[in-house]
Every structure is written in structure tokens, then in C-alpha cells.
Amino acid sequence: MAETLTTPTEDQIREALTSVIDPELKRSVVELGMVRTIAIGAAGAVGVTISLTTGGCPLRNQFIADVNEHVGSVPGVSSVEVAFDVLSDEEKSALRAKLGMPGGLPTGALATIGSILCIGSGKGGVGKSSLTANLAVALANEGKSVGILDADVWGYSIPRMFGLGGQRPPVDATRKIVPLEAHGVKVMSIGFFVEEDSAVVWRGPMLHKALTQFLQDVAWGDLDFLLIDLPPGTGDVSMTLAQLVPQSEFVLVTTPQDTAQKVARRAAEMADKVEIPVAGVIENMAGFVTPEGGRYEIFGRGGGQALADEVDVPLLASVPLTMPLREQADAGEPLVSVNPDDPAAQAVRSAARGLIAMAPVRVQAPAPAPAPIGMSLPMA
Ligand SMILES: Nc1ncnc2c1ncn2[C@@H]1O[C@H](COP(=O)(O)OP(=O)(O)O)[C@@H](O)[C@H]1O
Ligand SMILES: [Mg+2]
DSSP: OOOOOOOOOHHHHHHHHOOOOOOOOOOOOTTTTTTEEEEETTTEEEEEEEEESTOOOOHHHHHHHHHHHHHHSSSSEEEEEEEEEEEOOHHHHHHHHHHTTTTTSSSSHHEEEEEEEEEESSSSSSHHHHHHHHHHHHHEEEEEEEEEEOOOOOOOOHHHHOOOOOOOOOTTTTTTOOOOETTTEEEEEEEGTOOOTOOOOOOOOOOOHHHHHHSSSBOOEEEEEEEEEOOSSHHHHHHHHHHHHOEEEEEEEHHHHHHHHHHHHHHHHHHHOOOHOOEEEEEEEEEEEEEEEEEEEEEEEOOOHHHHHHHOOEEHHHHEEEEHHHHHHHHHHHHHHHHHHHHHHHHHHHHHHHHHHHHHHHHHOOOTTSOOOOOOOOOO
16 A cells, blocks of 8 residues: 655654754754754655854764664655754854853864865875974964874874874863874874884774774864874775765875875875865975085976876975984974974975965855755665
8 A cells, every 4th residue: 555645844854853963062953053954845855954063073974874864764754965064153152152161162072173184195105294294383383273183003103203202192171182282283193092113903993983083082172274194005094084074185295206106196096086175285305405405306306296287286395305304303393393494394384375375265164054065875
């Protein structure tokens, strides 16, 4: 016998949404006032817009799945479309007040992150971590609030580069991990939690869990930029990050050599596959600059530009090899901090300015409520 098709009502949808719980704030999206719009089409096609606390919210996929599950089980619903926008500053303050959180406290759930940049190269040894560290300091020196998430679980080196080796970050009253701060940059690394030089075997699920924690359980506060130092390779971790922070972007690091460029191109292809846009390319080890100012093209030239042209993004900088860059990394004080006029530091600073200039157009702008971004999962 054919089932009678009833059109679901807005009340029914809202009722179903009371089962969608914000994992961080532990209350339903209805109670939190995060349901922006509910649209019900003739054939039972339902569109729901959820207002997130932050454009860089790592929980989008969770919301999509939960809304699909609960709204999808309301009788008469034929499909569910989930879109997102972001609570305005006033709405966020109101929410803070409602939850009894005075201004700015705690930062975790209600913090905003302007740009999330994953620094990737496809292979190790091209200077990814050195550039991440110096880029972060350069951004901070331009007045930006900056965090580094060292996601290179196999070869973490960020703590050492900031002179933070052997330290352990504290946990605040809300049980969030507080990043350590050095040279104006908030730093979080797996290296803070494992014994030095111990070989940690990371399997997929563990890695996923660790990265999730670093994004969700760390009191980052409001950041203009979060730089993520990716491990070499293009598999598991980039997929995981793509799932956690689908609105992040890649910055590809390559050396001028053909082979490095090929590897970086593979990283670009992976970025494309997981639908993470590439913001730009940084060429590193682009010639050796002697203390006297002489320049030698040790690894050839042009690889960075060629890759940038190929991916059709800007070449953010061409950073030469200089002795102080390595020496400062080893000494735990990023070069940009101590000698901003060094040729390598200058190049990194110009990359930082480029990223800042690009930020307004790349910002995860809240989509106006009636224009859904159109993310949906197939109905079960
Ligand atoms: N532009 C540069 N000038 C001098 N040394 C560099 C430069 N870039 C990287 N290095 C050095 O090369 C080595 C590898 O760099 P690192 O940043 O650890 O690479 P990755 O993170 O890609 O493995 C380090 O010893 C670092 O100090
Ligand atoms: Mg590294």
C-alpha cells in the first residue's frame, strides 16, 4: 500500500533539530539560536542553515551528518540540504552572555580563525618547517594574531625552532590545552606530548584523533592566521585535515629543482582532490647567498614560478639559502625575529605581506543566510 506523503512542518523540523547538539557547547543548535533558516520545499526537500560560532569551525561535517540524520528521519522529508553561515559579533556576545561566558572566555568554542593555511610540500627537507616558523613570526610582526599547529607527527621540529623543546603546555580551567607562546606566536605541537626522539607509530585513527584534539581542544583564541605544518607526503594527514577543516588552504613549498616541483605538483593534485584551494607557492633554497652577498644557484632556478604558473596561483616568495636561517632555527630563535634584513628573512616577510593582502578575499566570509553553500550528504 502506498504511503501517504505528508509535507513536514517547520515545527517538526525544529523539533528534530533539538537533537543536533553542538559538540563543543553541549547544547542543541535550537537552544543555542544557531538555526538561521528552515526552508521546506513542496516535495519534502528541506534546507537548513546553521549559524556557526566560527567560519573556521572544524565541526561542519559533524553538523551536516547530524542534521541529515535527525531531520532526515522526519516523516515526509525527501532530502536534506545543510548550509552554513556565521553568527555576527553581536549574536556571539549574546550567546556568550546566555552561556554565562564573560567576554572572551573561554576562547575555544567561540573563537574565530581568519585563515587556516596548511604548509605542504609532498616531501621532507625542503624547508617547510623553517618557512612555517619564520612566516608565522613575520605575520605576527605585521600585527596579526598567529598560531602554528605542528602536525608533522613524524618529524616535528617547530618546538625546537621556537626554543620550546622539552616544555609541556598547561591546561586551563575549561580543560583546554593552552598553546605555548614564543616570538608572538602561539605554538602547539605533538612534540610537546611525546618523549624526545621516541619513535611514535601513528596509525590512521590515532592520527585523526590527535589532529581533531589539536583543532578542537586547544585554546587558540581568536586568530588571524593558523599555520599548519604538515608532514611530508600527501596521504592520510591531508585527507584528515580536509575533513576537519574543509575551509583551509594550502601553501606549497618547493625547491627550484624539477624533481621537487614534481613532488609539490602531486601535493597540489591531492589538494585539488580533497577540494582544498592552493593559496600560493613559496620557493625555498632558491640560490645560496653568501655573507658577502654573492649568489649561487645551487638547485637551479625557476621551479617555484613554474609550479605557481601550473597551479595558477601566485609565487609568494623565492627564499634563498642563507646560513643564518639554519643557524637561527637551530638556536631556537626564528631568523625573522633576530635579523629581519637577512635576504631569506626579507623574502619570507614579503610572502607574509602577500598572504595578508590576499586574506580579505580569501576570508571564510559568512554566506548571507538565503544563499546556501550547498553542502549535503546523500540520505541514508
Ligand atoms: N632557506 C634556507 N637557508 C638555509 N637553510 C635552510 C633553508 N631552508 C631550510 N634550511 C635548513 O634545511 C633543513 C631542513 O629544513 P626544514 O625546515 O626542517 O625542512 P622540512 O620541514 O621541509 O623537512 C634544516 O636544517 C633547515 O635549517
Ligand atoms: Mg619539517
